[in-house]
Amino acid sequence: MTTNVKKEKTIKWGEEPKIGWVEAMYLPAVLSGVATAVRHAFSGKPMTRQYPEVEPEIPANYRGVHRLNRDEEGRVKCVACYMCQTACPANCIEIIAAPAPKDDPHWQNRDKYPATFTIDELRCIYCGMCEEACPVDAIELTSIYDLTGLSREEMIFDKEKLLSVFDETIQSGKDPVRTNRGVLGPASEEASTAKQGPPPPGRGRHG
Amino acid sequence: MMSLFENLTAMWPTLWPTLAAIAVILAFVPILGLYMTFIERKLAAYVQDRVGPNRVGPLGLFQAIADGIKIFLKEQVIPDHVYTFLYFVAPTISLMTAMFALVVMPFGPVPVDYESGFRFVVAPGIDIGIIMMFAISSLSAYGIILGGWASNNKYSLYGAIRSCAQFISYEIPLGLSIIGVIAATGSLNIEKIVAAQSGSIWDWNLFWQPLALLIFFTSALAETNRLPFDLPECEQELVGGFHTEYGGIKFVLFFLAEYTHIVTVSFLTVLLFFGGWNFPGIRTDGTVLMMTAGTLILVLKVSLVVAFIMLLRWALPRFRFDQLMGLAWKGLIPLGMVNLFLVAIVLTFGLPKHLLAGTAFLLVVAAWISTYQLQRSLEYSATSRRVATDMRGASV
Numbered sequence: 001m002t003t004n005v006k007k008e009k010t011i012k013w014g015e016e017p018k019i020g021w022v023e024a025m026y027l028p029a030v031l032s033g034v035a036t037a038v039r040h041a042f043s044g045k046p047m048t049r050q051y052p053e054v055e056p057e058i059p060a061n062y063r064g065v066h067r068l069n070r071d072e073e074g075r076v077k078c079v080a081c082y083m084c085q086t087a088c089p090a091n092c093i094e095i096i097a098a099p100a101p102k103d104d105p106h107w108q109n110r111d112k113y114p115a116t117f118t119i120d121e122l123r124c125i126y127c128g129m130c131e132e133a134c135p136v137d138a139i140e141l142t143s144i145y146d147l148t149g150l151s152r153e154e155m156i157f158d159k160e161k162l163l164s165v166f167d168e169t170i171q172s173g174k175d176p177v178r179t180n181r182g183v184l185g186p187a188s189e190e191a192s193t194a195k196q197g198p199p200p201p202g203r204g205r206h207g
Numbered sequence: 208m209m210s211l212f213e214n215l216t217a218m219w220p221t222l223w224p225t226l227a228a229i230a231v232i233l234a235f236v237p238i239l240g241l242y243m244t245f246i247e248r249k250l251a252a253y254v255q256d257r258v259g260p261n262r263v264g265p266l267g268l269f270q271a272i273a274d275g276i277k278i279f280l281k282e283q284v285i286p287d288h289v290y291t292f293l294y295f296v297a298p299t300i301s302l303m304t305a306m307f308a309l310v311v312m313p314f315g316p317v318p319v320d321y322e323s324g325f326r327f328v329v330a331p332g333i334d335i336g337i338i339m340m341f342a343i344s345s346l347s348a349y350g351i352i353l354g355g356w357a358s359n360n361k362y363s364l365y366g367a368i369r370s371c372a373q374f375i376s377y378e379i380p381l382g383l384s385i386i387g388v389i390a391a392t393g394s395l396n397i398e399k400i401v402a403a404q405s406g407s408i409w410d411w412n413l414f415w416q417p418l419a420l421l422i423f424f425t426s427a428l429a430e431t432n433r434l435p436f437d438l439p440e441c442e443q444e445l446v447g448g449f450h451t452e453y454g455g456i457k458f459v460l461f462f463l464a465e466y467t468h469i470v471t472v473s474f475l476t477v478l479l480f481f482g483g484w485n486f487p488g489i490r491t492d493g494t495v496l497m498m499t500a501g502t503l504i505l506v507l508k509v510s511l512v513v514a515f516i517m518l519l520r521w522a523l524p525r526f527r528f529d530q531l532m533g534l535a536w537k538g539l540i541p542l543g544m545v546n547l548f549l550v551a552i553v554l555t556f557g558l559p560k561h562l563l564a565g566t567a568f569l570l571v572v573a574a575w576i577s578t579y580q581l582q583r584s585l586e587y588s589a590t591s592r593r594v595a596t597d598m599r600g601a602s603v
Contacts, residue, residue, distance in 0.1 A: 027421075033522030034515075041253040041518070048258040 058143040058174075063126045065144040066119050066157070067165040069137065069177060075106065076163060077138035080114040084130035084139050092123035093130060117159040121147060142175045228329040232309050239470060240463040245271040247517050254521040281455035286358075289452060293357035298453065298460035301350025305467035308343040311336040312474050316484040316501035317398045327502065328398075336397040337389070337479075341382065344430065344471060347464060348374040351432075354461065355449040366448030369438045369528065376535040377429040377436075383543030384422035387550035388412050388479055391560065401483035411482040415560045418546045420480045422539050427472040429535070432465060434520035438528055473512035474505075481508050 049056060058064075069077045080097035098115035100107040107113065130139050142165065149155040157165070169175040215222070245260065245268075252259025260267040285291065315327025333339060348371060355367020389395055391412075392403045404410045413420055429436040440448030450461045477483060484501035526534065546563075553563055 030519075030523060034518055037254045037518045037522045040256055041250065043256065045256065046252075046258045047256045050258075 058145060062143045062145065063128045063131075063141040065121065065142050065147050065165060066124070066130070066162060067140055067142050067169060067175075068117060068159065068162040069140060069166055070163065073106070075110070076113060076117075076159065077136055078114050078117060078134075079110070079136055079138070080112045080117075081135060083133040083135060087129045087133035088124075089127060089129060090123050090125045092120040094118045094120075114159060117162060119157045119162065121149075121155045121157055122152060137177070140175075140177070142169045144169070224326050225329055228326065231314070232306065232329065235314075236306055236309075236463060236467055240459075240466045241271040241275050243466045243469070243513070244274065244462075246514075247520075250514065250517050251521060254518065278459055279456060283456070284454050286452050288359045290357045290359060293353050294452070295457070297350050297354035297357055298457045298464075299350075300353060301347055301464040302460045302467070304343055304346040304350060305464040305471070307346075308340050308471050309467070310343075311339055311397060312471065313397060313401070313478065313483070313505075314474070314502070315505060316498055318402075327498075331398065332396065334394070334396050337385065337395050337400070337475075340397075340471070340475065341378075344468065345374060345378060347468065350461075350464065351449045354453065358449070358452040360452055362445045362447075363449050363451050366438075366440055366445045366451075370432065370449065373429055373432075373436065373438065373531065376532055377426040377539075380422050380535060380539035380543045381426040381430065383540065383547060384419045384426065385479060386547050387416055387419050387563075390550055390554055397478055401478055401485065404482040405485045408482070408487045409561070411480065411485070413480045413482075415563045416480065416546070416550075417564060418542060420476070422543050422546070423479070424476055426535070426539060427476065428516065428519070429531070431468040431472050431516075433469065433516060435523040435526055436531060437525060438531060469513060469516055470509070473509045473516065476512050477505065477508040481512075 071077045078095075080095055082095055082097070085093040085095050094116070095114050095118075096116045097112050100110040100113045102108075126141065128141055131141055144165070147155075170177075248270075249259040249267075251257075260270040263269040263273045285294070310329045311333050313328040313331075317326055317328050317331055351370045352367045355363040355365075355370070358364070388400065392400045394400065394403075400412075404412060408414075432438075432440060438448075440450065445451070450458055453461060484505040486504045489500055489504065490497065549563055552558070553560060
């Protein structure tokens, strides 16, 4: 009946499945449906996670709450270079740099350090760009996913809070230091395995 | 006054069993309603590979009670646009008819020649038992229709209208399907129907009336508005159907009515087709032990049927409305008539009843015929759609 109408070749006609007498009786289909339901009911393998009691396994490259790493001497690793603040697309990092106290032997080999380092955890979009921008691997994202607070003020993390996050996560052993100097984190695994070296200028992440 | 008291005293031996049975049913229905929601949620969870409610109490058993308390304490919202009187009457009628149908339903072994003492039925020995049950449970359509009408809302009204059409259509196969059983038993009395199945397991009506069981169960499922046939309240199209405007305690009444219906239907299925409280090897004589055994057997069978109804909800998609009507008028009613005809032949010529088990064969024939029709209509619609599309393409 379609011979007199020009048929376009790009159109594919789907055919309705033919229903045989077995299907038309409904009953086999009903029984197989019930069988599926019963099989699942007695499988005894629920997919439910009993969340507060059993915590989920977080992948290694999960991007949770930030922390500020300490170096071997316990000082804050950050050199106050503003790279993370510049890279941050949400403008949630605020750093005020200060010259390192020269007369203190503790700070002898350092020029600058952050006098304040504030991250607004509510403003952050957890993209991980600060982690990748950091030249000294001082800022890292941890696997803490259940951050809550009762006020906006307490969700603004200052330097001490961020360092305490480091202490906690290192102690619990859940989050080892992810990055090493000169090697990118697991989030950019592809780039590091390909061993392409640094990206050419002008094609950088923010170029 | 004195004579009334004397009358009551004289009536007491026959009065207290009835009152006790009424008390059992009145206590039974709300608790059952609460716990059936819990069981349904659990079963749904298991079918979907979940755990289900498990927080309130051991294994989540108190969830039903918590739900009950919560829903009883809810604010009573009466929308401005409803017909207030009917709005309040509708859920009441719905639950009342659902519970009234339980009057003739035995929930334990009831001997045909009952004596005084506690009996597992409110009104024993009613000779029109099954007719009364059908008549009363059909009245529950009244509650739904009034609810839909009083809500003064087009979706509720659509739900009510669908419900009405569905009830009218499925009453017919429901009645047709059990005529065979009644004719063979020679009585409408439920106790007698069960007593007729008290021999060996092969005397259960299931084994010589499988077709009737199928028709009965399908149409009874439609009468309860359960999932393959829950068009009166299908969420995707009608918000909530007839109970869209109802909340809190008024919704609970509708809800209880629905679950009472499920229980009634399960009881009827067991009593009419699965031998009621009979089980091979267990004779239900008058002793307490045997009565308990009989009750347990009945309850076990009924819970299996209820579980099956709940499983069907997660196994089958909802029918379209024309399919629903087609199933009743083109499928179940003709099959019911054929079944009735065969029963009449068997009974008239005194043939062995179990010849009728071969009625399953009829299913095959009927399905073959209906397939032929279905195939043709499918091909026709596919062709017409194709032509329509082509024409559209050509004109562009």
